[in-house]
Amino acid sequence: MSDNDWGIIGHERAVSLLKRSIEGGRVGHSYLFSGPPQIGKTTLALAFAKALNCTGNHPPCGECRDCAAIEKRTHPDVRLIQAGGSEADAGAGEQSARSSKSRVIKIGQIRELQHEVALLPYEGRWKVYIVRYADDMNIEAANSLLKTLEEPPSAVVLLLTALDAKILPSTIASRCQQVSLGPLAIDQVQAALEQRWKLEPAEAKLLAHLSGGRIGWAIDTAGDRSALAERETELSRIADLSEASRAQRFKYVDEVATRFGRQPDEVYATLDLWLGWWRDLLLMKNECSGLVTNINMFSRLSQQAMRYTVEQIHDFLKAIEAARKQLDQNVNAKLALEAMVLNVPQARN
Ligand SMILES: [Zn+2]
Incomplete structure (x- = not known):
């Protein structure tokens, strides 16, 4: 030390x-x-x-x-x-x-x-x-x-x-x-993961980006690979909802609202994923692709970014924030999530 x-x-x-x-x-x-x-x-x-x-x-x-x-x-x-x-x-x-x-x-x-x-x-x-x-x-x-x-x-x-x-x-x-205390710089997390926790550079880079500077998250996740796989599955579902039917969207809302009753923290974490995904889309749109968080899903992000306008992304980010606020205020979880998920803008082909 x-x-x-x-x-x-x-x-x-x-x-x-x-x-x-x-x-x-x-x-x-x-x-x-x-x-x-x-x-x-x-x-x-x-x-x-x-x-x-x-x-x-x-x-x-x-x-x-x-x-x-x-x-x-x-x-x-x-x-x-x-x-x-x-x-x-x-x-x-x-x-x-x-x-x-x-x-x-x-x-x-x-x-x-x-x-x-x-x-x-x-x-x-x-x-x-x-x-x-x-x-x-x-x-x-x-x-x-x-x-x-x-x-x-x-x-x-x-x-x-x-x-x-x-x-x-x-x-x-x-x-x-x-x-x-604030989040650490991404490079600082990456360097620490390589030097102190002996992770391979590629893995350290991925975890550092996904962590958003929260080193404890990066260390925990390095020790639990299933958490990373689950995260990726959740994100894919979020990305898929852009092209999903109304029925599929309702089904998703049902599932998440039920989870909110048992594990509210998990649902807040899911909303963080939503925010992260849509912020990344905005970064891609603004030609700041070097700053995206979800670097392991880069090609999906770049495909999807092409199918939205900046205004659509902005509006939807507001819808996510609004849903989170409503959950904080104990509004019926299903209604709050429906308002958000049904508003995912339809991607252009
Ligand atoms: Zn001592």
Whole structure:
């Protein structure tokens, strides 16, 4: 592990801010790491926990007993709290940790945290509590956490992660030092996949593009080839709907609306695929083919782009956004999806 980047790919500004706070003896009581899924928020929080508790020469050394225990989630002074409560899940992909919207961080988990923060660290110098996806806290849990944030015990650092800092109650967000993280550059993801994860260049290039800079997604997908195959099948269906009959479109809507009842997150992911596909069509149309995401379906994209006008693509992108908004607002899923899918513009021959 390099002694200057904490072993983190990208997020250079955030790493240097956290490093300076340790070096200057100005470690805050609470930090909020926000940004899209699977860009490395929890990884950064764990690296910070290692840097605070490392007993090696170049913290975080990644090799000492403390670093190793934090990596394995067995360090007594570093706790990970998330919806569902199981620390064992934390190493698994972000998708599995959030596979159902009904999972929330409950009051009992935060009460346990409050009880523990009052005790002195067992081994380490700092007790670190990582509240993963703090936006999953129910209101009682959030109020309870607020008490700890208002009167933080010494030698305790709370690290919250969230998709969007604005979703959290402002009373919580305003008490944290905010660190917002964005997607990495595609080349940076590609280089990391080749160098650190030893992927073949072609595979690294594909995953880096598909990831949109979300390195955690790229790493998870590299380890699960079926996810990539499923993604490709879904995209082909999306592309096929441009030429599908009304009956076929209704059938598709039925299927997706039923899935929304059971696995809403999956349907949001499908809508992301829709958006990605139609944005790619727009890029092809605007002669920016070098920027497309779905590089593995390039020929299909270029065929389809020729059959639409820029206006049609623009209008349909708006229809996708509108459907997503309606799902957020709990409009009947079937109606929202019908309005979108029946509006897929008919491709010209
Ligand atoms: Zn160490």
